[in-house]
Amino acid sequence: xxxxxxxxxxxxxxxxxxxxxxxxxxxxxxxxxxxxxxxxxxxxxxxxxxxxxxxxxxxxxxxxxxxxxxxxxxxxxxxxxxxxxxxxxxxxxxxxxxxxxxxxxxxxxx
Amino acid sequence: xxxxxxxxxxxxxxxxxxxxxxxxxxxxxxxxxxxxxxxxxxxxxxxxxxxxxxxxxxxxxxxxxxxxxxxxxxxxxxxxxxxxxxxxxxxxxxxxxxxxxxxxxxxxxxxxxxxxxxxxxxxxxxxxxxxxxxxxxxxxxxxxxxxxxxxxxxxxxxxxxxxxxxxxxxxxxxxxxxxxxxxxxxxxxxxxxxxxxxxxxxxxxxxxxxxxxxxxxxxxxxxxxxxxxxxxxxxxxxxxxxxxxxxxxxxxxxxxxxxxxxxxxxxxxxxxxxxxxxxxxxxxxxxxxxxxxxxxxxxxxxxxxxxxxxxxxxxxxxxxxxxxxxxxxxxxxxxxxxxxxxxxxxxxxxxxxxxxxxxxxxxxxxxxxxxxxxxxxxxxxxxxxxxxxxxxxxxxxxxxxxxxxxxxxxxxxxxxxxxxxxxxxxxxxxxxxxxxxxxxxxxxxxxxxxxxxxxxxxxxxxxxxxxxxxxxxxxxxxxxxxxxxxxxxxxxxxxxxxxxxxxxxxxxxxxxxxxxxxxxxxxxxxxxxxxxxxxxxxxxxxxxxxxxxxxxxxxxxxxxxxxxxxxxxxxxxxxxxxxxxxxxxxxxxxxxxxxxxxxxxxxxxxxxxxxxxxxxxxxxxxxxxxxxxxxxxxxxxxxxxxxxxxxxxxxxxxxxxxxxxxxxxxxxxxxxxxxxxxxxxxxxxxxxxxxxxxxxxxxxxxxxxxxxxxxxxxxxxxxxxxxxxxxxxxxxxxxxxxxxxxxxxxxxxxxxxxxxxxxxxxxxxxxxxxxxxxxxxxxxxxxxxxxxxxxxxxxxxxxxxxxxxxxxxxxxxxxxxxxxxxxxxxxxxxxxxxxxxxxxxxxxxxxxxxxxxxxxxxxxxxxxxxxxxxxxxx
Numbered sequence: 001x002x003x004x005x006x007x008x009x010x011x012x013x014x015x016x017x018x019x020x021x022x023x024x025x026x027x028x029x030x031x032x033x034x035x036x037x038x039x040x041x042x043x044x045x046x047x048x049x050x051x052x053x054x055x056x057x058x059x060x061x062x063x064x065x066x067x068x069x070x071x072x073x074x075x076x077x078x079x080x081x082x083x084x085x086x087x088x089x090x091x092x093x094x095x096x097x098x099x100x101x102x103x104x105x106x107x108x109x110x
Numbered sequence: 111x112x113x114x115x116x117x118x119x120x121x122x123x124x125x126x127x128x129x130x131x132x133x134x135x136x137x138x139x140x141x142x143x144x145x146x147x148x149x150x151x152x153x154x155x156x157x158x159x160x161x162x163x164x165x166x167x168x169x170x171x172x173x174x175x176x177x178x179x180x181x182x183x184x185x186x187x188x189x190x191x192x193x194x195x196x197x198x199x200x201x202x203x204x205x206x207x208x209x210x211x212x213x214x215x216x217x218x219x220x221x222x223x224x225x226x227x228x229x230x231x232x233x234x235x236x237x238x239x240x241x242x243x244x245x246x247x248x249x250x251x252x253x254x255x256x257x258x259x260x261x262x263x264x265x266x267x268x269x270x271x272x273x274x275x276x277x278x279x280x281x282x283x284x285x286x287x288x289x290x291x292x293x294x295x296x297x298x299x300x301x302x303x304x305x306x307x308x309x310x311x312x313x314x315x316x317x318x319x320x321x322x323x324x325x326x327x328x329x330x331x332x333x334x335x336x337x338x339x340x341x342x343x344x345x346x347x348x349x350x351x352x353x354x355x356x357x358x359x360x361x362x363x364x365x366x367x368x369x370x371x372x373x374x375x376x377x378x379x380x381x382x383x384x385x386x387x388x389x390x391x392x393x394x395x396x397x398x399x400x401x402x403x404x405x406x407x408x409x410x411x412x413x414x415x416x417x418x419x420x421x422x423x424x425x426x427x428x429x430x431x432x433x434x435x436x437x438x439x440x441x442x443x444x445x446x447x448x449x450x451x452x453x454x455x456x457x458x459x460x461x462x463x464x465x466x467x468x469x470x471x472x473x474x475x476x477x478x479x480x481x482x483x484x485x486x487x488x489x490x491x492x493x494x495x496x497x498x499x500x501x502x503x504x505x506x507x508x509x510x511x512x513x514x515x516x517x518x519x520x521x522x523x524x525x526x527x528x529x530x531x532x533x534x535x536x537x538x539x540x541x542x543x544x545x546x547x548x549x550x551x552x553x554x555x556x557x558x559x560x561x562x563x564x565x566x567x568x569x570x571x572x573x574x575x576x577x578x579x580x581x582x583x584x585x586x587x588x589x590x591x592x593x594x595x596x597x598x599x600x601x602x603x604x605x606x607x608x609x610x611x612x613x614x615x616x617x618x619x620x621x622x623x624x625x626x627x628x629x630x631x632x633x634x635x636x637x638x639x640x641x642x643x644x645x646x647x648x649x650x651x652x653x654x655x656x657x658x659x660x661x662x663x664x665x666x667x668x669x670x671x672x673x674x675x676x677x678x679x680x681x682x683x684x685x686x687x688x689x690x691x692x693x694x695x696x697x698x699x700x701x702x703x704x705x706x707x708x709x710x711x712x713x714x715x716x717x718x719x720x721x722x723x724x725x726x727x728x729x730x731x732x733x734x735x736x737x738x739x740x741x742x743x744x745x746x747x748x749x750x751x752x753x754x755x756x757x758x759x760x761x762x763x764x765x766x767x768x769x770x771x772x773x774x775x776x777x778x779x780x781x782x783x784x785x786x787x788x789x790x791x792x793x794x795x796x797x798x799x800x801x802x803x804x805x806x807x808x809x810x811x812x813x814x815x816x817x818x819x820x821x822x823x824x825x826x827x828x829x830x831x832x833x834x835x836x837x838x839x840x841x842x843x844x845x846x847x848x849x850x851x852x853x854x855x856x857x858x859x860x861x862x863x864x865x866x867x868x869x870x871x872x873x874x875x876x877x878x879x880x881x882x883x884x885x886x887x888x889x890x891x892x893x894x895x896x897x898x899x900x901x902x903x904x905x906x907x908x909x910x911x912x913x914x915x916x917x918x919x920x921x922x923x924x925x926x927x928x929x930x931x932x933x934x935x936x937x938x939x940x941x942x943x944x945x946x947x948x949x950x951x952x953x954x955x956x957x958x959x960x961x962x963x964x965x966x967x968x969x970x971x972x973x974x975x976x977x978x979x980x981x982x983x984x
Binding site: 025026027042043044047051063069070071073075076 | 140141143145165173
């Protein structure tokens with residue numbers, strides 16, 4: 001397995017899962033990312049990332065109950081594992097560290 | 111939702127299911143479905159379906175694709191041991207059925223092993239030549255007007271020469287002519303010597319291993335001889351054979367080479383070769399040019415090797431134009447040239463005048479099909495009995511399925527069981543194969559000359575493969591059937607036979623089996639009848655007590671003088687060959703005005719021959735009694751020739767003239783009644799007796815004796831005293847005829863043997879089915895008996911079904927076999943025995959008796975059983 005670093009998109013997906021709480025499954029994750037980041041997200045990409053996160057141990061999944069939608073197929077719900085939380089926090093701390101050493105930061109440079 | 115009826119394309123779903131990992135499949139499909147539904151509302155059904163397909167394709171990624179099921183295969187592998195164990199147990203439990211299966215399969219397999227060996231041997235013929243795929247030979251088709259052409263492996267020297275000179279793109283071409291025969295004198299010793307003439311390009315075409323001498327020049331000079339190492343050792347024991355002299359027919363030949371004896375798998379075998387230039391020189395001296403005639407195609411062969419860039423079609427096109435050119439100068443009989451690949455000679459079409467042995471594709475096909483039928487029959491037995499027994503195994507399958515076996519695993523299990531049976535049979539079959547081999551080879555001398563039936567170790571692998579294929583095919587239907595059983599149904603009420611009641615397959619198989627058995631019996635008896643018919647056929651002359659002796663090059667008059675001493679020999683005549691046993695010789699003859707010409711078959715005889723053989727003269731007289739005929743003046747012809755040359759009635763024909771060759775104008779002296787000079791498969795055509803006792807090769811001794819065997823011994827002793835070099839080769843006319851029709855005898859033996867095998871196998875199968883029926887219906891029988899059914903009525907009840915099947919089988923077999931023989935197999939026989947009603951009925955009788963005895967014995971046993979015993983255990 002590759003290192004436990006979080007890629008940018010992985011981080012977004014992981015955050016989305018955490019944000020969606022009990023209702024995080026592939027389609028809803030897609031929708032949520034699209035809504036928040038306003039960029040087009042492909043299901044196949046999200047799916048691949050979820051698979052990768054699962055392998056890294058940052059998320060775990062379980063199958064929900066069958067419903068009448070989706071042709072009766074069950075949904076796979078994702079939750080963030082402890083390792084996932086640790087990884088997210090670590091990323092946030094690193095960012096915060098950078099932020100804290102920047103003296104003045106003004107939007108006018110942009 | 112509107113559009114509720116619209117679904118994603120089914121095939122896309124199937125594709126997804128096929129490639130996707132099972133654990134990912136469900137939610138992935140769900141996701142795609144959700145998108146599909148969204149698209150359906152937003153973009154319409156077409157777009158939605160399209161997107162769905164695209165998505166399915168897009169998800170084909172490393173992480174979604176299922177891994178090769180190594181794990182699954184591993185379980186299969188682990189289960190092997192279990193399958194093996196249960197199979198062995200089940201085989202052991204049903205000893206009778208296993209024995210029937212193994213025995214039946216073993217017998218039929220041994221026949222198949224024989225065939226496999228034979229086929230591979232035939233296929234390997236002539237493959238030792240380098241570039242054997244580029245070597246071909248010229249074959250002839252002789253056609254008279256619009257009659258069916260006669261096919262010959264031989265061709266004319268003229269065709270061979272034109273091939274060498276005019277056809278481009280050949281690496282080499284060689285002409286071979288048979289067959290020189292003389293006494294070879296070496297010092298004080300004399301040996302009989304037979305060899306073909308072959309020209310100097312012989313070794314460019316063939317790769318026979320020349321041990322000594324120059325391959326490019328050894329056959330160039332006239333009177334050169336190449337000996338095989340075997341012959342050289344015989345002629346010159348312990349000496350160097352090179353440049354030695356051999357004296358034959360007052361000519362001295364020089365040994366210019368030693369070649370390794372042709373291997374067994376060469377269709378063309380020889381003990382020596384003589385240079386073709388010898389033949390050319392001798393023919394030129396005779397100042398006749400018949401030897402270069404387009405029609406002189408009886409004993410010459412032309413083999414050629416293609417260049418790498420030449421196709422056989424190009425050569426064929428040139429040969430066709432050569433033939434057209436020659437035929438434009440010919441009369442009513444035309445000769446067409448075609449080609450045959452070297453590797454196809456042994457197994458190719460049946461051609462006359464073969465240079466060596468040829469089995470012919472017809473015989474191979476027949477044997478192959480027969481072997482297939484036999485193995486089919488045994489396979490049916492297995493299928494039948496297994497399905498019948500599967501009632502017992504149903505519970506086992508149920509339990510396995512409950513525990514978690516998949517359909518595939520159950521299928522594998524039963525297939526393995528079938529393979530175990532077939533491999534067991536193979537071991538037995540292999541032993542039987544060695545018993546069968548000598549019997550098969552001894553069927554006919556040709557068989558011994560052309561086949562050894564030895565197999566290399568690699569063949570054992572083929573045998574095993576064959577056994578496994580047989581196992582899989584025989585076990586296929588039962589395995590499929592058992593693997594489809596539903597666990598719940600089987601376990602809920604296993605006693606029900608309803609599960610199996612719908613299977614008519616069993617009945618179909620039994621009918622097929624017995625149809626085949628019947629067909630075999632009928633065929634065997636028809637072949638036997640045809641053989642007897644041919645032997646007892648009135649040939650038109652008297653063959654009784656005539657002993658034909660081959661002169662082996664001795665002077666006919668001297669030899670005759672020797673035998674005249676023996677009092678039991680009442681008369682002696684001379685002839686060139688033995689008629690009516692297959693050999694034919696022909697000349698072209700013309701009418702007096704030269705307008706009509708025809709092929710005339712002939713025999714060269716002396717004046718004693720016609721009365722001795724009892725030919726009936728319709729008009730005219732026999733040849734005048736002359737011991738030596740200096741100038742041939744007259745000829746005796748048969749009736750057919752009169753029509754061909756329009757000579758009128760026999761009386762009118764006397765005194766008319768026929769021309770044989772350029773020099774011989776012969777007056778018709780007598781007309782004999784038509785008789786069979788050839789075998790019965792050909793019609794009587796033009797035939798002439800020529801008065802040339804000096805050309806005699808045979809003496810015909812008429813014997814009057816109480817003790818024929820004793821007389822024959824006396825004759826043989828007289829021969830040995832007279833000629834120490836050549837062995838005595840004499841045989842009674844009737845025996846010669848019998849040998850000529852031995853193909854029917856071989857056919858009878860083979861078909862009879864196979865008939866016996868199929869009947870045995872079918873009967874075994876029927877026995878198994880009888881046992882099974884009686885067992886499963888034992889309770890029913892007991893209850894019927896308690897209620898007052900008689901034993902006779904019970905037997906009738908149980909056998910009725912089988913008897914019906916047999917009846918159906920006979921209704922199919924009789925007409926089809928009759929048709930097969932009437933219009934296919936015997937149709938090319940000009941004279942044949944009628945297919946009698948007796949043969950047909952006899953076959954049916956045999957089948958019914960066998961069928962009834964097997965079934966009857968089992969039902970009898972069941973009907974006799976004590977109902978108290980069987981019902982008590984309930």
